Amino acid sequence: MSTAVRTESDRVRLRLEVEGEIDALLARTSRQAQTYGTEFLRLWSHTAQHVRGGKLLRPILLLETYDALRPDGDRREALRLATAVEALHFAFLLHDDVIDQDLRRRGELNLVGELVESATAAGRGSAARHWAETGAILAGDLLLSSAHQIVARVRAPEATRERLLDLLEHTILETTAGEFSDVGLSDGMVAPDLDAVLVMTKQKTASYTFELPLRAAAILAGGSPELEHALSIAGAHLGLAYQLQDDLLSVFGDADEHGKDPYSDLREGKHTAVICFAQRTSAWPVIARHFGDPQLQPEDAVRVRRLLTDCGAEDHVRALIDDQLAALTELVADEERGGAIPARVRAMLLDLAARIDGRRS
Amino acid sequence: MSTAVRTESDRVRLRLEVEGEIDALLARTSRQAQTYGTEFLRLWSHTAQHVRGGKLLRPILLLETYDALRPDGDRREALRLATAVEALHFAFLLHDDVIDQDLRRRGELNLVGELVESATAAGRGSAARHWAETGAILAGDLLLSSAHQIVARVRAPEATRERLLDLLEHTILETTAGEFSDVGLSDGMVAPDLDAVLVMTKQKTASYTFELPLRAAAILAGGSPELEHALSIAGAHLGLAYQLQDDLLSVFGDADEHGKDPYSDLREGKHTAVICFAQRTSAWPVIARHFGDPQLQPEDAVRVRRLLTDCGAEDHVRALIDDQLAALTELVADEERGGAIPARVRAMLLDLAARIDGRRS
Structure with a gap:
């Protein structure tokens, strides 16, 4: 039974796989976002940066479970689903941060905090918070949509x-x-x-x-x-x-x-x-x-x-x-x-x- | 060509069809919401009430177009899609009202306004606004999800x-x-x-x-x-x-x-x-x-x-x-x-x- 338990290096490999898939999703949305002006593209690139920094607990759990159930299975769809689960996680986090009026998460600036900083740097101090919270609500909507899109298109x-x-x-x-x-x-x-x-x-x-x-x-x-x-x-x-x-x-x-x-x-x-x-x-x-x-x-x-x-x-x-x-x-x-x-x-x-x-x- | 243009009574009939379909969606979600306590059920019933009051411009346009393209088509899926479009519309409205910090829409209390009123009546004046905006963010998320669910399941x-x-x-x-x-x-x-x-x-x-x-x-x-x-x-x-x-x-x-x-x-x-x-x-x-x-x-x-x-x-x-x-x-x-x-x-x-x-x- 001991061979079924993943080692830390197995998990590093899974993490790299998930990161690659998440990067592909984020890059695709970034390309689409380019049509809609600088501010929207910046919103998305800030969002992507935060999504990239996650612990990936949920997608790795999904992949580990799939691998344990189907050691010889085609993992492409499992990887896609893993990405959907992470997108959903971030959608919840972003809306949660707006609801809790937080500017930080685990000691680091969250998306709202970062947008407040960049809007303040642009001289928009008074409206910065509103602008930042708007960005987090909308980015959360986009990620919630992405999660659904992936599941809806599973092969x-x-x-x-x-x-x-x-x-x-x-x-x-x-x-x-x-x-x-x-x-x-x-x-x-x-x-x-x-x-x-x-x-x-x-x-x-x-x-x-x-x-x-x-x-x-x-x-x-x-x-x-x-x-x-x-x-x-x-x-x-x-x-x-x-x-x-x-x-x-x-x-x-x-x-x-x-x-x-x-x-x-x-x-x-x-x-x-x-x-x-x-x-x-x-x-x-x-x-x-x-x-x-x-x-x-x-x-x-x-x-x-x-x-x-x-x-x-x-x-x-x-x-x-x-x-x-x-x-x-x-x-x-x-x-x-x-x-x-x-x-x-x-x-x-x-x-x-x-x-x-x-x-x- | 004049027969192709809908009369007001055609539109009333379309409206009733769409309303029936939207009611079915809302009733289904209400049943699901019952598992999750009084406050959540109340949130959903307030939301449903607002969705029911819409002008239905978008779903009626979808159905009119479908009928014009396929006069003898099976309209069941068109009706479902019409409901998805209305759910999406309300998801946008709810998040827009939170972003714009509005309590009213077209002269009437919107969902945030109504939740503020009911929380204030419950003696929670100071937190009422926060509670109400949270409700609108989450109800918007649920409707955004519904729109995707319907499209993903189109037959x-x-x-x-x-x-x-x-x-x-x-x-x-x-x-x-x-x-x-x-x-x-x-x-x-x-x-x-x-x-x-x-x-x-x-x-x-x-x-x-x-x-x-x-x-x-x-x-x-x-x-x-x-x-x-x-x-x-x-x-x-x-x-x-x-x-x-x-x-x-x-x-x-x-x-x-x-x-x-x-x-x-x-x-x-x-x-x-x-x-x-x-x-x-x-x-x-x-x-x-x-x-x-x-x-x-x-x-x-x-x-x-x-x-x-x-x-x-x-x-x-x-x-x-x-x-x-x-x-x-x-x-x-x-x-x-x-x-x-x-x-x-x-x-x-x-x-x-x-x-x-x-x-x-």
Whole structure:
């Protein structure tokens, strides 16, 4: 079974393949954009630059899964689908950044931030933010369209294409619903309770980050509905564990390693699972004084962090992650005793779980 | 030829057909949305209500064209495509309203305005605007996805489907570019010159309002590339004339008839062709004092309106409209002498031109 688990160098090779395909998509759109004037071309080249800088988690997962299911398959369409998944990811990120009014992502200027800078340099300070947010909305629309265009043109039997379109539709509906709940939690339109946060997390992140690539690979590989269903459940466990780990890291992690502002979630008042647990404890009144304060000072942040540990929130979320990873392990064991997921894919899922468990950045 | 021109009652029948199809799409999405909580369902039901209230100009044009090309054709797929075109229109409107920070459209609350009202009623005054704009961005994403889903699933030969996908891709790129130029004109990132405004108008409005329905009908009806090309040119003339007429009406028209705030374009500082002409005249310094003033008073607006007439802007834009309609008439005459557009469609195009010419609301 060990040969089925990809090594780091396998993943580098997959990354290069995906990058080549994404570059081809971006270059094609750039050529089309040239007809529409300097500003539009510049918007697209900024967008392309950001898309190129991604971690490619989702497309690599899709390709790894496809390769494990069809070691001798024709990978061209899998590569195309992988690109679609990355385009969808960036469309969501761009609209999310507009919604969250962020100028940075993971410490770097995001597209809005970059457009603000270039418009300010052009002497358009007062309108720069509006111009930049407009650009991000429109670039998101273009990438959302690209994702659909790729899936719609997949060279596969009619029934396969329809299943992929169904999956895309479901994923977008679910992710959109999750995003709306997330904003609803921040804006006080949705009551902040731990269950609501977990459902939101599953919808907003797990659905398109793990379930989509796993299921898309299964469909393209000609897998049964049973395989697709089992991978969907596996994806939900992995996705939830991944995002909860992300929430923990952003408060308790080593900022130097993961590159995020260590207190941005606290400053922005993000209703993560960590926060929702703390809200039910006696530590909350003190934490609440600093939660959502854009001016949060490091010494207060350190204090809040300690309170989040002492009130049991950190341990509780770690336990939630363990639950999800344990459920994944159990699912894999069940599948081994007679299920739809083949051995290579089972090994890949366990490897993923181990990487999420050990994640430090 | 007169029998080919639709009567008002034909159009009422077409409208009912389109409404039925749009209702079916909206009901389907509502059922899917139910899984995702009260707020998401409410977002979708507000969205559906707005989509239902549209004038249906674009889907009716598509169906009229298809019927004229294939009087005995199977109209089911044409109806589906008509719905896709309307979904795309609303996706653009929703994102446009967020970008323009509008709460109303044609005198009525738009989706953002309505969500602000309901969030304010729920006691969430401070976050209401953010919540509402988030809703409009996400609802726009869902409608943009719906438009793609419908086109991707059209039951037609592979080559037809690919041509339709190409058309959708081209239209979205062009409309997005037009929207970006329009905002660039307002934000001072694009120099406001009359040619730039005409190109922007062609891209932002003519492309998806006239060219898309005409070309989509031609493709679905199995028309030749020559027919599609000729209809594309016809659509550009009609679309430009339509939007320029709209710009004129919004400044000089009878507000009671067209239902728009008569001075909203002036208040918002919209760089229409009327304004761009006036900028090159000696009347501009006085107009400029009021242009883009959200507090513009009726007596000043009347004065600006008179100046826009006296400086020749009104006449100039009327002449531009006449040019476009004359070009359309000439194209139709050429086609009659031996072209790709059949008689029924030529009659329909002339009828459309006459309606744009005589438009009062």
